[in-house]
Amino acid sequence: MLDLKTVLIVALATASLQAAAWVFVWRAWRHLYELKFLAAGFGAIALGLLLMILRGPEPVALSIVLHNTVIKLGLVLLAEGLARFLGQPRYTWIGVSLLAFQIVLWSAAVAFDPDNIAIRIHSSTVFTVIMMSVMCLGLVRDRTQPSLLRWITIGLLVEYMAASILQSVMEYRLPADFDSGPILADRNAWYLLQGTLFLIAFFTCLLFMVSARLSADLRRNHDALLREVEERRKLEGRLNASLEAERAARDEQADFMRVASHEFRTPLAIIRNAVEMIGLVGDRSPEATRERLSGIGEALNRLFSVIDRFMADDRENGFQPETLQLGALIGDVRLHFDMTARGDRLRFVVANETASLHADPEMLGTVMINLIDNALKYAPEDPAIRIEAREEEGAVVIQVHDRGIGIPADEANRIGRRFFRASNAMASAGTGLGLYAAHRFLAYHGGTLQLASTDGQGTTAVVRLPLSGEVSGTDLPGEMTA
Known part of the structure; x- marks a missing residue:
């Protein structure tokens, strides 16, 4: 049969x-510092039980009070x-x-009536019921643990409180010479045995709580990591965008320099040609000299205008339209x-020289010069380049027609993009910016x-402009294709 000492062991x-076990769990997860209190609580209960086992058959009053107080301290630590x-x-x-009440009451009980253990049992029941009620209150209020696990733990605590109350009732109602059952040799051994079973079940519930807490922490850390990864992706996207x-x-700056260089070449070419002609004619033809000097002056004016245009803010000085007659544009x-x-090498046909346009003379002149320059570059000297200008359905239509190399059919949709040059144009010098600038202007x-072309048979560039009317050009246009 199981005697009291065996149950205590x-x-x-x-x-x-x-x-x-709680010491090892705490060392594995140091951030769960609360586990130290659980380890201390179970350790205090074990220490109290050890002292009870080691004491003799006739223990002194102080040891009785001390041993039971150590066990009660373990319960307080578990609740904490x-x-x-x-x-x-x-x-x-x-x-x-x-604990203070326990020490005072037990000290008085063992001092004045050491043989009467009823008062000590009743005080222990009050102690247990109050402390475990506090634990149940915390479990009822908690929302971090699974509901089923919380209520199972509350059920265990209620069972132990009921067992403590039953022990008090039995001590109060049963006679002192009540014979215990054949298995438990002591009338109080059953209470200690069910207390041991309670410790095992309570320990299991606490382990499940720690597991649930670690799982919740893992989920939170995972969610936080996902948020951080998403935030880093957004920051990476912003950085890539920047x-x-x-x-x-940088590309726009490089493009600007290329376009500026392209536009500077034309007036500089006029100046160079005029200087060469002056050098050849000299004083033999004052009229030719004056004409060349006038050309140099006009070229310099155009060069200064181009410089001012490229150095100015597009929104303030870039687009400067004015009323312009078609004949004047063609004459320039x-x-x-x-x-x-x-x-x-040019043949001009203007149907109505008095047709009015509301346009920027420099921009429109640059468009025409670029188109004719391309025609001259990629066409033979004979026949001549034909430039026609006429009114058509509320617009001015200007056509530049050549009998040059034309544009390959599979490359027509890319003509007019920045720096793109047709494969059959590589033999001639160029930057691929003339048509691009024309589109923009x-x-x-x-x-x-619009470009109508047949490979090897020539190209016709068709410019269509609205007749005189206000045109807003404050926003820089995007890149266009032919």
Whole structure:
């Protein structure tokens, strides 16, 4: 049969193993500092049981009070650790007050009536019921643990409280010479045995709580990591966008320099040609000299205008429209090519020289010069380049027609992009910016440029511009294709 000492040894082994287990769990997860209180609680219960086992058959009053107080201290530590673990209010003052009450009452009981254990059993029941009620209150308030697990733990605590109350009732109602059952040799051994079973079940519930807490922490850390990864992706996207914007700005700056260089070449070519002609003619033809000097002056004016245009803010000084007659525009273009000694290859046909346009003379002149320059570059000297200008359905239509190399059919949709040159044009010098600039300048005027071409048979560039009317060109147009 199981005597009281055997049951105490079993309870000691159980409490000791549980205390050691909580020490290892705490060392594995140091951030769960509350587990130290659980380890201390089970350790105090094991220590109290050990002292009870080691004391003699006739213990002194002080040892009786001390041993039972150590066990009650373990219960207080368990309640403190559980409250801290659940993040609930800690009623430490209740545990300290009950320990003081326990010491005073037990000291008086063993001093004045050492043979009467009823008062000690009743006081232990009050102590147990109050402390476990505090633990149940924390579990009821908690929302961090699974509901089923919380209520199972509450059920265990209620069962132990019921067993403590039953022990008090039995001590009060049963006679002192009541014979215990054949298995439990002591009338109080059953209470210690069910207490051991309670410790095992309570330990299991606490382990599940710690597991649930670690799982919740893992999920929170995982969610936080996902949020951080998403935030880093957003930051990476913003950084890439910034880098792309910086790269686009650098490309735009490089494009600006190329376009400026392209536009500077034309007036500089006029100046060079005029200087060469002056050197050849000299004083033999004052009239020719004056004509060349005039051409140099016009070329310099155009060069200064181009410089001002490229150095100015597009929104303030870039687009400067004015009322312009079609004949004047064609005359300026004709003069430009005459000054570069290429005018004899051009044939101009203007149906109505008095047709009015609301346009920027420099921009529109640059468009015409670029188109005619391309025609001259990629066409033979005979036949001549034909430039026609006429009114058509509320618009001015200007056509530049050549009998040159034309545009390959599979490359027609890319003509007009920045720096793109047709494969059959590589033999001639160029940058691929003339048509691109023409598209951009025409966009200011609400105009269009279309290219009709057959590979090896020539190209016709068709410019369509609205007749005189206000055109807003404050926004820089985007890149267009032919």
